Amino acid sequence: MNKFKLAFKYLVLLLIGGMIYVLIELLFRGRSHFTMFILGGVCFVSVGLINEVLPWNTPFQLQMLLGGSIITVLEFISGCILNLYFGLGIWDYSDQPGNILGQICPLFSLLWVFLSGLAIVLDDYLRYRLFNEEKPHYTL
Secondary structure, eight states: OHHHHHHHHHHHHHHHHHHHHHHHHHHSSOOOOHHHHHHHHHHHHHHHHHHHHHHTTHHHHHHHHHHHHHHHHHHHHIIIIIIIIIISSSSOOOTTTTTTTBBOOOOHHHHHHHHHHHHHHHHHHHHHHHHHHOOOOBBO
């Protein structure tokens, strides 16, 4: 695949992931921040790469766990930059048990594991339908 097509594919996936993440935040929090569009898109693309790096027969539960870990790490890095360094106050998990610097916590990390399962399937479906990639198949 040439560089333009590859860049276009990842731009499309980033835009879709960003839009979905902002919609989820609007539904559940009633608000979002433009940086969450970027973070959501980067998370979506990153989680979608799991099936590009690991073989399809990698157990789906392991893919979900890896996806949740990826999202948690990206959330922590983004939170340290956006919330702690720039003081934007986009989110604060300080009241949650087990939080680290108020930027991540076990409850939301678990949520990211389940959300990453949906992201993996959606990414694979979009790659199959929009970019003629391999038809998704999973091992449980």
